Amino acid sequence: MPTDTVRGVIRPVTGWWLALGLFLGLLAAVPAALLTGAGPALAAPERVELTDGAGVIHEPTLREGLTDIDFHEPTTVVIWTQPGEAESNLNERLLSDARENHPEWISDDGQKWADGLFIYALDPQGRLQGVYFGEDRKVGLSTQEEVLEDAVDSLEEANWTQAALDATQSAAAVMNRPWYQHPGIWAGGIIAVIMGGIFGGAVVASRKRQRRQAEADLERGNRAFTNVSTDLEATELNANTVPEDSRYGAQVLERYRTFHERYLEAARENDRLAGIPAKQLHRKEHRRAITHYRDTTEELDQLDDTVASTNTLLNQYPGWPEAWDLQTAPMREDLGRIDELVSGQSKLSADQLTPLRSFKPEAERELEQLGAGMQTGELTADDALDRLAALRSRLTELLEQYSAAQINAFATSDAERSTLEQEMRRERNRASHRPGSILDTVHQPGWFWTATAYSIGYSSGQSSVAQAREQAASSSSGSTTGYGSSGGSFSGAGSSSSF
Incomplete structure (x- = not known):
């Protein structure tokens, strides 16, 4: 095809896309004007309650993470965990515990969850999770399923604390949101804008979760690196006096042989990762590097503890009974x-x-x-x-x-x-x-x-x-919404599902 002809085809197509882009941009201006206008103030959780029956939540990380989550209305956040069986009804178990130990979570008439409340429930052993809402915070079942889905990636990695944060972050975004922020409010031509916004929002949300996970992993790695650095001199002294004629002393020293080289590598990674802008942490290569850094520094942190306990135990230095207790603890x-x-x-x-x-x-x-x-x-x-x-x-x-x-x-x-x-x-x-x-x-x-x-x-x-x-059996595998035979007429908003 002659070059001029090609140009003749490209010009009108390009012009059409520019016109469409301008049209969609004007449509987007309407919701954008509302979204950037005056609205309810956002705030961190009003109160946080942790009932960690399964013993899987790291409370300092949870509380710190929750302070970064904004709610449309003051909300009490409850994180509840309990080990159980996969076949059990998590809704029923939560309600039973609330009735017995936390009546303040239930409305005065005993039929709903209390106003101003959000609960994230987790059974890591039975691989079940659930979200529950006070009557003035409730959302539809499909939205509940989306909130649960947002925690699945962290659950599959057994990162229980982050899963609780993911679910809470997702719930906070939808509870009591202003009408003009609801994705289904716009019709007609604005649908195109919303669909693009939803897609873009999903990308942004995914990147935000990935950045948050990367930041948490980097913090864990830095914490372990600091521990190793602080104990470095003591670790070297301990290693120098571990008896090599001991069967176990020799094996621990063999594991320690590459300790210094790995520490120097971790130090270089510590400097390099510190220079990566936070907004780029979602990138795959950075997340992979951070995960490796976290694993390396935590292994070194565990190893220097072992070198210390080996030295104390094998030489029967003062404190050796405590070192022996570390060996029998598992x-x-x-x-x-x-x-x-x-x-x-x-x-x-x-x-x-x-x-x-x-x-x-x-x-x-x-x-x-x-x-x-x-x-x-x-x-x-x-x-x-x-x-x-x-x-x-x-x-x-x-x-x-x-x-x-x-x-x-x-x-x-x-x-x-x-x-x-x-x-x-x-x-x-x-x-x-x-x-x-x-x-x-x-x-x-x-x-x-x-x-x-x-x-x-x-x-x-x-x-x-x-x-x-x-x-x-072609049966439904969706969320469980009922509260079991012991729930009676309780009908609080909430559901659970397996992961």
Whole structure:
């Protein structure tokens, strides 16, 4: 086609787009004028209440994050967590707890949630979340589902605190918003503007969440880096006196061998990341670098704690009993959860439950003997650690046997068994190390299976299987809005869903 002809085609098309852009810009001016006009003042939450029954929320991070969230009206924010089962009704459990322990969350007539209230509920074990609104703050079910959806990314990363912030941020934007901010208020030609605005807003909101997550990860990394830097001289001194002829001392020193190089790398990243403008933190390459920096500095922070406890324990310096307590803490935590693991398992036989139940008192006696043996000098630290490792390995074997029994009792197909096994394996391998634990440091992730990782992994697998069953049966997999048989006539606004 001749060049002039091409130009002749391009000119009218370009002109049409310019005209359309001008037209849409004029249309956008109408809502923009309203949006930038006088409106209700925005404010941080009026009050924050945390009821963390699951023990998964980092309260300082939560409270700091909530101060950056603006509400259209003064609102009390409640963050409520409780461990449970995937098949349970989270709405019913929340209402039951509110009636028993928090009557101020319920209206005077007992039928609704109290005015001025927003509740975010989370069950990390059953993989359930819910949002609930005072009668003067309520929003439609579709909007509730959107609020829940905004927390899913953080939930899938097991970032429970950030999920609570994400859901609250999303809810704050829609509760009591002025009529002219409602996305469905404009009609006719303005729809085009709104659709563009919605798309742009979604991009902006996504970037904002990504920036917020990156900022939180960077803060975690910087906090760990500061800890490592503060203890650097002490860590080097400790490493110099860890006995190399000790089996465990040698293994910890092998892990420490690259400590200095990794610290210098982290220091360079600390300087580089500090120079990235906050508005660019949503970019993928920056988020990836920040995640790596966070993981590296937290690993170093855990390692310097382990070097300190290794030095104190193996040399039996003053304070060695406290260093030994750090070694037994993961085992004692696991033993404390055994009763919870085996309770209510009606589908399993006594023979399948007895090994775990009988292991608990045996292990508790063994731990007492280990501590006493070290106190009297009958046991060296290496020997005590060997026997502690044997205890944790024994528990791991029992959990493996128990998982096979639970999976066989729950799964109805090979696909379901595979799903359960994958979820449990994933959680087992990503379980974090206890700071100061020599055994966790010298072994790879997943070497020992903790009761906490087992419980979360099994519940996650159950939830995935339950969702697959619902989809296979072509049943609705949307939000749950009822409050169960114990809810009575309660009809407060709110819903929950699995993630």
